[in-house]
Amino acid sequence: MPDTLPADSVGIVSPQTYHFDAPIDLACGQSLENYDLVVETYGTLNADASNAVLICHALSGHHHAAGYHSAEDRKPGWWDSCIGPGKPIDTDRFFVVSLNNLGGCHGSTGPNSINPETGKPFGPEFPVITVGDWVKSQALLADRLGIQCWAAVVGGSLGGMQALQWSLDYPDRLRHAVVIASTPRLTAQNIAFNEVARQAITSDREFHEGRYYDFDTVPRRGLMLARMVGHITYLSDASMGEKFGRELRDQAYKFGYDAEFQVESYLRYQGERFSESFDANTYLLMTRALDYFDPAYEFGGDLSKALAAASCEYLVLSFSTDWRFTPARSEEMVNAMIGARRKVSYAEVDAPWGHDAFLIPTPRYTDIFNAYMDRVAREVGA
Amino acid sequence: MPDTLPADSVGIVSPQTYHFDAPIDLACGQSLENYDLVVETYGTLNADASNAVLICHALSGHHHAAGYHSAEDRKPGWWDSCIGPGKPIDTDRFFVVSLNNLGGCHGSTGPNSINPETGKPFGPEFPVITVGDWVKSQALLADRLGIQCWAAVVGGSLGGMQALQWSLDYPDRLRHAVVIASTPRLTAQNIAFNEVARQAITSDREFHEGRYYDFDTVPRRGLMLARMVGHITYLSDASMGEKFGRELRDQAYKFGYDAEFQVESYLRYQGERFSESFDANTYLLMTRALDYFDPAYEFGGDLSKALAAASCEYLVLSFSTDWRFTPARSEEMVNAMIGARRKVSYAEVDAPWGHDAFLIPTPRYTDIFNAYMDRVAREVGA
Numbered sequence: 001m002p003d004t005l006p007a008d009s010v011g012i013v014s015p016q017t018y019h020f021d022a023p024i025d026l027a028c029g030q031s032l033e034n035y036d037l038v039v040e041t042y043g044t045l046n047a048d049a050s051n052a053v054l055i056c057h058a059l060s061g062h063h064h065a066a067g068y069h070s071a072e073d074r075k076p077g078w079w080d081s082c083i084g085p086g087k088p089i090d091t092d093r094f095f096v097v098s099l100n101n102l103g104g105c106h107g108s109t110g111p112n113s114i115n116p117e118t119g120k121p122f123g124p125e126f127p128v129i130t131v132g133d134w135v136k137s138q139a140l141l142a143d144r145l146g147i148q149c150w151a152a153v154v155g156g157s158l159g160g161m162q163a164l165q166w167s168l169d170y171p172d173r174l175r176h177a178v179v180i181a182s183t184p185r186l187t188a189q190n191i192a193f194n195e196v197a198r199q200a201i202t203s204d205r206e207f208h209e210g211r212y213y214d215f216d217t218v219p220r221r222g223l224m225l226a227r228m229v230g231h232i233t234y235l236s237d238a239s240m241g242e243k244f245g246r247e248l249r250d251q252a253y254k255f256g257y258d259a260e261f262q263v264e265s266y267l268r269y270q271g272e273r274f275s276e277s278f279d280a281n282t283y284l285l286m287t288r289a290l291d292y293f294d295p296a297y298e299f300g301g302d303l304s305k306a307l308a309a310a311s312c313e314y315l316v317l318s319f320s321t322d323w324r325f326t327p328a329r330s331e332e333m334v335n336a337m338i339g340a341r342r343k344v345s346y347a348e349v350d351a352p353w354g355h356d357a358f359l360i361p362t363p364r365y366t367d368i369f370n371a372y373m374d375r376v377a378r379e380v381g382a
Numbered sequence: 383m384p385d386t387l388p389a390d391s392v393g394i395v396s397p398q399t400y401h402f403d404a405p406i407d408l409a410c411g412q413s414l415e416n417y418d419l420v421v422e423t424y425g426t427l428n429a430d431a432s433n434a435v436l437i438c439h440a441l442s443g444h445h446h447a448a449g450y451h452s453a454e455d456r457k458p459g460w461w462d463s464c465i466g467p468g469k470p471i472d473t474d475r476f477f478v479v480s481l482n483n484l485g486g487c488h489g490s491t492g493p494n495s496i497n498p499e500t501g502k503p504f505g506p507e508f509p510v511i512t513v514g515d516w517v518k519s520q521a522l523l524a525d526r527l528g529i530q531c532w533a534a535v536v537g538g539s540l541g542g543m544q545a546l547q548w549s550l551d552y553p554d555r556l557r558h559a560v561v562i563a564s565t566p567r568l569t570a571q572n573i574a575f576n577e578v579a580r581q582a583i584t585s586d587r588e589f590h591e592g593r594y595y596d597f598d599t600v601p602r603r604g605l606m607l608a609r610m611v612g613h614i615t616y617l618s619d620a621s622m623g624e625k626f627g628r629e630l631r632d633q634a635y636k637f638g639y640d641a642e643f644q645v646e647s648y649l650r651y652q653g654e655r656f657s658e659s660f661d662a663n664t665y666l667l668m669t670r671a672l673d674y675f676d677p678a679y680e681f682g683g684d685l686s687k688a689l690a691a692a693s694c695e696y697l698v699l700s701f702s703t704d705w706r707f708t709p710a711r712s713e714e715m716v717n718a719m720i721g722a723r724r725k726v727s728y729a730e731v732d733a734p735w736g737h738d739a740f741l742i743p744t745p746r747y748t749d750i751f752n753a754y755m756d757r758v759a760r761e762v763g764a
Contacts, residue, residue, distance in 0.1 A: 186628070187622065188643070192614045192622065225585070228574075229611055240570035246569075253410075263573050264577045288639065
């Protein structure tokens, strides 16, 4: 945390755990008898509970989206740039709910939680979770919090898929869906990168078919490789060039295979750090949720037919250099929304940072996001 | 081989091994006391040895570029589409030389060859080889074959880098350089993908710091991962979409991590097959040669200054959907060639197959390549 708390920070925040005792049926056919969701909230719920905004996280995200856990925290939550007083998701006006998704590894029930039936971590017995399952669990969380209808459900990347799914599964329970840097379904290339990540993890000898907890180890190298390849897809060629170019750590070539280029040591560092903090089974689960997401599938691939069920308004945002989920993929969604006679605002924002641009405030991105959320707030009298 | 040999095939070919007894000094400061190069030739060298064309191979390539090794061969050489009677590199007119590069794993001296000093495979003791080293060894091969000046040096991808390097290091020994789907140097993103591949190999427990031969094993999983990630970068998002889309192997989602999407099983198959036939140390070596290639480096990054030494003509070809080495990278080379007052023909060919397009004949690609090589042949009276 900085020495003085910035005026636009939500400040020190504490996560809360909600326990759910009723079983939840999942798309895979299995169910969880009971489970925990770890949640942070920022701002105050108004009297008619109309000012609530749900934040949905992406692959490696979690509930800690804004503020600091303690004065010693070096970094704020992962979307602190967009959540706080005066920011697009303005905590002076909105009551913001951010959770760690089911299957996560940051406190909500997931593969590294104890399976009450065996007294050991679930590991590979933890069911595969879909975007639809997440939305269902988030609706149960909304019930618990007394929120009948979200002012907005908001997410980037995999989070944007959840926002879109909300609008299909619970059309009466949200007024707006904000879908940022997302896609209506993965391409073969997207799935291919996920598959490389999964193979890296499952082929690590320390994986032990997902039971590594029992062996007091983690598939560190596999998780590191998965993160390295993922990380490349989050950045643009141009932004990597800008940041690292061909810069060497030392003066000259060393004619070996140690990290010589700055980009090599950066990637290794990112991979290593991630492998120390993220659960490998959760990584598999999150990538599979991405692969499976395809709301148009039951409608013969016609997303506008799927959207016939929806009634909310949409904000869709894409970033010019995002090659993971290109602007063309956002435009597919926008076209389908228009086809389904839905209200949709769309902008492709020029930004050099590739997919990661949704995490980085830039004037046009912030301005559009601000203006839209201001309208959302006015609608609910916030 | 097909039942009847196609009229435009070079037919059954046999590789030959050339032994070199004089030490070769390498860029890394080490030298090899002696070495073998395995070579195939197609066509006939004319009386004044002016019709010789050198083929330079890419990362996973080798000397077997055209024809069949036996009637039982199912597939011809890797560039059979472009080499043969009546093809762009017309073996009725040219004498074509194709070798496995030093450091390769298909017969030329490389990490899996026996180190005469120890009686064991070189493994990690094999020196890191640069594009310049390859060109030097190819010049020694030309001496051996009695070729003072190549009609053309031709290559795609890493092979194109060798063609470019030839024009700088031996300007009097080639008339034309044909540089296809290549780049004057890797970007940070290119290096990053190579680094993922190397980390996959070196972090495989079976790698044994490169001495896996002594342990009677190979880092199969690492090599498989390296190939999978490489393979994704050789294809375009569109061509993967066209070929696989989101097609499932079975009817419905299985809610697990086995290969369910066609693209997953394709990639696994490609990776597994590669890991059975390619040497891991050679893969490291080839990727490092790619990383290091940067002929402009000594000239303050100004490629046109590097090209002041050159005197050949150039054909540069790029492919519209190649995101590994984009058309913009070829245009950098073309601009530098023009800046250096060199003759250069350039075309960006529309093709959906990404980087791999240089291996796939398409009318415009073949027409341009044919026309240019026809001019090369006429110049030398072939």
